[in-house]
Amino acid sequence: MTALQGVALCAFLVLLGVIARNTDWQHLLANKQKQHMLFGCAAAVFFLWVFRASVPGGPSPSVHFMWLVALALILGFRSSIIAATLSLLGVTLWGKESWSMLGVNGLLGIAAPIAFAYTIFMLTFHKLPRNLFVYIFMCAFMPGALAIALKIALMSGYYVLDDVYSWSVVKDNYLILIPLLLFPEGMLNGMTMTILIIYFPGLAYTFHDKFYIENK
Numbered sequence: 001m002t003a004l005q006g007v008a009l010c011a012f013l014v015l016l017g018v019i020a021r022n023t024d025w026q027h028l029l030a031n032k033q034k035q036h037m038l039f040g041c042a043a044a045v046f047f048l049w050v051f052r053a054s055v056p057g058g059p060s061p062s063v064h065f066m067w068l069v070a071l072a073l074i075l076g077f078r079s080s081i082i083a084a085t086l087s088l089l090g091v092t093l094w095g096k097e098s099w100s101m102l103g104v105n106g107l108l109g110i111a112a113p114i115a116f117a118y119t120i121f122m123l124t125f126h127k128l129p130r131n132l133f134v135y136i137f138m139c140a141f142m143p144g145a146l147a148i149a150l151k152i153a154l155m156s157g158y159y160v161l162d163d164v165y166s167w168s169v170v171k172d173n174y175l176i177l178i179p180l181l182l183f184p185e186g187m188l189n190g191m192t193m194t195i196l197i198i199y200f201p202g203l204a205y206t207f208h209d210k211f212y213i214e215n216k
Helices: 003-021 025-030 032-050 068-075 077-094 099-127 132-161 167-173 175-199
Strands: none
Touching: 003 077, 003 099, 003 132, 025 032, 032 068, 032 077, 068 077, 068 099, 068 132, 068 175, 077 099, 099 132, 132 167, 132 175, 167 175
């Protein structure tokens, strides 16, 4: 484990500790629906992350759809971090990720995109008109596209700083994929939230009829 990997692991563990301390575990254990949502979403993310493409040779920088923006909108900030961490542990046990990269993947691949998505949601909620179209496009579709670009950019910086890959390899094999992934990732998150708020609006933590339909 390199120094950067160690620092990232410590930072990610501190974040998980803060989240665990501020989570109402008694309420979660008493609420079967929330448990089903948490573990169901974690399973969905796990299976999504299993299918990936990689740069040949070395500890491969994984390229896969994230679905983290929809996860944050469905579960909320703290629960989405917990669910995504369970998924990360699953794919690491599966052998798709290395244990030495756990902190880097957790910090740059989970915490940063979810924090970015939730910040966009809060800004949109307070600064823009509240209606279905704003929610879908400004809270799900657009942040979904930008979040995967953010993750790839952050991971690219790590690979270069930690001397895992040269800048030319990262630029030609990893960063170049950002334009190809923007629309599909945005569509995945946007369609997920569109279907969910139409058929099961009560399951989305960040969606409320009184704000986005009744305009109260």
